[in-house]
Amino acid sequence: MLRNWAGTYEYAAPRIVEAATEEHVQRLVREGGRVHALGTRHSFTDLPDTEGTLIDVSGLVGEFSIDPGARAVTVAAGTRYGIVARALDEQGWALHNLGSLPHISVGGATATGTHGSGDGNGVLTTAVRALRYVGADGEVHEVRRGDDDFAALAVGVGAFGIATAVTLDIQPSFRVRQDLYSGITWDALLADLPAVTGAGYSVSIFTTWEPGTAGFVWVKTRLDSDDDAVPGTLLNGRRAEGKDSPLGMGDNITEVGGVPGPWMLRLPHFRLDSEPSLGEEIQTEYFAPREHGAAALEAVRRLGDSIRPHLAVSEIRTAARDDLWLSGAYEQDVVIIHFTWYDHPDEVGALLPRIEEALHPFAARPHWGKVHRYDAAAVERVHPRLADARAVFERLDPEGRFVNAHLQRVGLREPR
Structure with a gap:
């Protein structure tokens, strides 16, 4: 019996597999059927759940590469923010902000628009420069800031694929x-x-x-x-x-x-x-x-x-x-x-x-990962680009490999 971090949601997926590498994620996706990513389990709803295979990516932590000239760092999606922050600070670098919990994973937090605070600070996802993910075809894809689909996929709520690595903006430590x-x-x-x-x-x-x-x-x-x-x-x-x-x-x-x-x-x-x-x-x-x-x-x-x-x-x-x-x-x-x-x-x-x-x-x-009572119509009323994002998700995943009950309920994926 696997529950979220707070113990207040029990995952219903009949199969849960811990992925050790990006290649392992690819193999699991290529097996067919419904799949979904699970990170450090800080969501409070069925958003990351599935009727198929739940792929636990919290073990994807081996990648960490700083590009000082570009002021960017690429990290494995399962890495916790606190680990990334410590490694950056040791080399004189920083992120623009952190959430209240450093325990959350980079992939999960950015996918749900999680944030810290500050009038001048964007949500954590605004630091995302590039996203590498395994798509419905089982292949590794990359989307970068400025690409046509980036604005839809950066806060992508697991609706189009499984993130394996994220590139973030960095700045000098403070x-x-x-x-x-x-x-x-x-x-x-x-x-x-x-x-x-x-x-x-x-x-x-x-x-x-x-x-x-x-x-x-x-x-x-x-x-x-x-x-x-x-x-x-x-x-x-x-x-x-x-x-x-x-x-x-x-x-x-x-x-x-x-x-x-x-x-x-x-x-x-x-x-x-x-x-x-x-x-x-x-x-x-x-x-x-x-x-x-x-x-x-x-x-x-x-x-x-x-x-x-x-x-x-x-x-x-x-x-x-x-x-x-x-x-x-x-x-x-x-x-x-x-x-x-x-x-x-x-x-x-x-x-x-x-x-x-x-x-x-x-x-x-x-907030996408927290408990609310909005249905699809209510979400669409407050998110003016919801239909556009849904169209991108449907194009990238036409067979609905990453669809689950939650995504359909809030209008992020078409009903099936």
């Missing part, structure tokens, strides 16, 4: 400090949300939707020098002086309290060498246009009394617009509203339609 601010009221936050989300290189607002104060703000400041000063106040909140874990989860948090450190040990919230987050949890997330960010937050806040009994914490982040067809930030800067739920599937299932109704006026887009 240093970051993390500071926590508390006491900011909802009135102050919603009156000037950009002042908070723009307070650092990467900013997260953690809340349980209590009335009064919004929670705490986690600011990651990119440093020119380790002695760069940071403000003592943020709106009507103040910077905390201690180094206590901000999420109440012990010592699995990267170091806060204003201590400068390398980017790869500060941009994630959680440490690679420890178990992240809560464990048994359900996650939900929506991307709303940043121009309507305050109104979207207020709409969710009105549901706070219903949300709180089932919520561990919500995190509010931002991302910059991009041109990737299935990205949550396609052609719009976004505010991203995340929910980490306790393992209360029935209660969460009943709440999601209410949250989605509250966010309906803002055309909020769900």
